[in-house]
Each structure stands twice: as structure tokens, then as C-alpha cells.
Amino acid sequence: MKRINHIxxxxxxxxxxxxxxxxxxxxxxxxxxxxxxxxxFDHIKEVTSNPNNAYYYPKLMKAYxxxxxxxxxxxxxxxxxxxxxxxxxxxxxxxxYSNVVEQLYYKQPLSRADCxxxxxxxxxxxxxxxxxxxxxNFFIYVLKEKKKYARAAVRQYRLDRLIxxxxxxxxxxxxxPWVVITPEHExxxxxxxxxxxxxxxxxxxxxxYIKVQPVAGKNTDGFYFDISRMMQVADLKFPDI
Numbered sequence: 001m002k003r004i005n006h007i008x009x010x011x012x013x014x015x016x017x018x019x020x021x022x023x024x025x026x027x028x029x030x031x032x033x034x035x036x037x038x039x040x041f042d043h044i045k046e047v048t049s050n051p052n053n054a055y056y057y058p059k060l061m062k063a064y065x066x067x068x069x070x071x072x073x074x075x076x077x078x079x080x081x082x083x084x085x086x087x088x089x090x091x092x093x094x095x096x097y098s099n100v101v102e103q104l105y106y107k108q109p110l111s112r113a114d115c116x117x118x119x120x121x122x123x124x125x126x127x128x129x130x131x132x133x134x135x136x137n138f139f140i141y142v143l144k145e146k147k148k149y150a151r152a153a154v155r156q157y158r159l160d161r162l163i164x165x166x167x168x169x170x171x172x173x174x175x176x177p178w179v180v181i182t183p184e185h186e187x188x189x190x191x192x193x194x195x196x197x198x199x200x201x202x203x204x205x206x207x208x209y210i211k212v213q214p215v216a217g218k219n220t221d222g223f224y225f226d227i228s229r230m231m232q233v234a235d236l237k238f239p240d241i
Contacts, residue, residue: 034073034168039081039179041229048082057082064130067154076165083131084181084229090237091182091230094132095125101138110145118142131181133159133188163192170226177207177224186210186225195220206231 048057055078063071064079071079083089100121104114122139126132136159143152166189170176180186186208190197195212199222202208206228211221 034164036171036176037077037168039077039169039226039229041081041084044078044081045085048078048085055079055082057086064158067157069157071161073161073164073168076161077168080131080162080165081169081179081181081229084233089181089233091234093129093182095128095135097121097125097128098132098135101125101135105138105141110142115142115145119146131162131185133162133185163189170224172223172225174207174209174224177226179226179229181230183208183227183230186223186227189225190223193223194218195223 044055047053047055048060050056055075057079060071060075060079060082063075084091101118104110104118104121107114110118118138119142122135122142125135126139129135136155140152140155140159143149143155166178166180166185169179172178172189178186178189180189187197187210190210190212195215195218197210198213199211200208201211206226208225208227210223210225212223
């Protein structure tokens with residue numbers, strides 16, 4: 001059942017993210033901008049649980065909530081991957097408000113009241129699930145629609161840093177897969193790169209392979225993602241699923 005639920009979650013994530021990621025804006029992080037560094041979860045657990053360390057998780061959360069733009073890519077890596085060691089981490093987490101936002105967004109064109117509701121519920125959804133990139137995109141879109149450009153820029157910065165943190169974990173190859181902590185992020189990364197996912201395959205060793213539609217000028221059939229930490233936590237927290 002767990003494998004079936006995992007695949008269904010991926011399919012839902014694909015349908016939810018294809019349109020919203022089309023709303024990307026310029027000056028996004030470049031795939032090769034940051035040095036590639038293998039994710040060491042043992043080290044991340046150590047530093048994020050040490051109150052004397054700069055990467056102590058409550059410190060990183062405080063910096064995130066205060067919109068600190070001075071955080072290094074290493075800080076963002078520890079913030080993203082360190083979340084898997086927090087008590088409320090659920091790799092399949094979904095806010096009760098997320099469906100409300102999606103239903104409103106896809107009405108198009110949006111009325112002022114629709115925009116107000118999307119802003120309200122997207123923010124509530126992100127307060128419940130801070131790494132939901134689909135909701136981040138909805139929120140950024142509607143803030144720009146309402147000409148709240150400063151707030152949109154803050155949210156865009158957060159999204160860009162999270163994408164950069166993931167992309168610094170590998171190259172999307174079989175030898176160096178990107179490490180993600182929730183299934184939706186596989187599709188967020190693929191769509192960010194300008195591809196559309198067509199097929200999902202789970203391989204041995206906690207690896208997902210996502211095939212993509214051909215794109216002119218890009219010689220890529222698909223991308224590899226490491227979901228081993230995600231599934232390890234799922235096995236521990238939800239053994240009966």
C-alpha cells in the first residue's frame with residue numbers, strides 16, 4: 001500500500017505543479033551556480049540538533065521566518081534537509097487549505113475576491129507546510145496580481161533558495177541524483193528546468209527516475225532523485241500505511 005500511495009502522490013503532484021510552475025519569473029537560480037555537495041544526513045542531524053551550532057534548527061527557522069537574506073547555501077541545505085529530523089516532518093504532508101487554493105486558482109480569470117482568498121489560504125497552507133512549492137508559486141502569483149511586489153520578492157527569494165539547495169545535492173543523474181524530502185519536489189525541479197514529466201519509475205536503493213518529454217536543444221531523457229531518507233522516515237512514522 002505504501003508504494004501505491006507514494007506513486008499516487010507523485011501523480012497528483014504532477015497534475016498540480018505543471019501549470020503553476022509556468023508562472024516562474026526571471027533571475028531564478030541556475031542549475032550549476034552552486035558547488036555540488038553530497039548530502040550527509042548524519043552530519044546534518046548533528047549540527048541541526050546542537051544549540052551551539054550556527055545551523056541549530058530553531059535558529060535556521062527563526063532566520064527563515066524573519067526573511068534573512070544573508071543565509072549561505074549551506075544554511076539553506078541544513079534548513080531543508082534538517083527538516084527531516086524535526087518531529088512534525090511528514091514526507092507526504094498536505095495542508096487542509098491547499099485544495100481550496102488550487103480550486104480558486106484554476107478558475108481564471110481571477111476576481112479581486114478570488115485573489116484575496118488565494119492570498120489568505122495560500123499563506124495559511126504555507127504556515128502549515130512551509131516547503132510546499134506549489135503553494136509558494138500560488139502565493140507569489142497572487143501577490144503580484146495584487147501589486148504587492150515587495151512581499152512577492154521575499155517569497156520568491158525563499159523559493160529560489162530552496163530550489164538551489166536541492167540542486168546543489170546532485171546533478172539529476174543516476175550517479176548523482178538530486179535529494180528531495182517530499183515527492184512533489186521531484187516535479188517542481190523538473191518543471192523549473194523547463195521539462196514536463198511523462199513517466200515515473202521507482203528503482204532499487206531509494207531512487208526515483210522521472211522520464212520527461214523531449215525538449216529541443218536539450219539531450220535529456222529523464223532525471224534521477226534520491227528519496228531514501230524520505231521513505232526511511234515514512235517507514236518509521238507510518239509503518240502500517
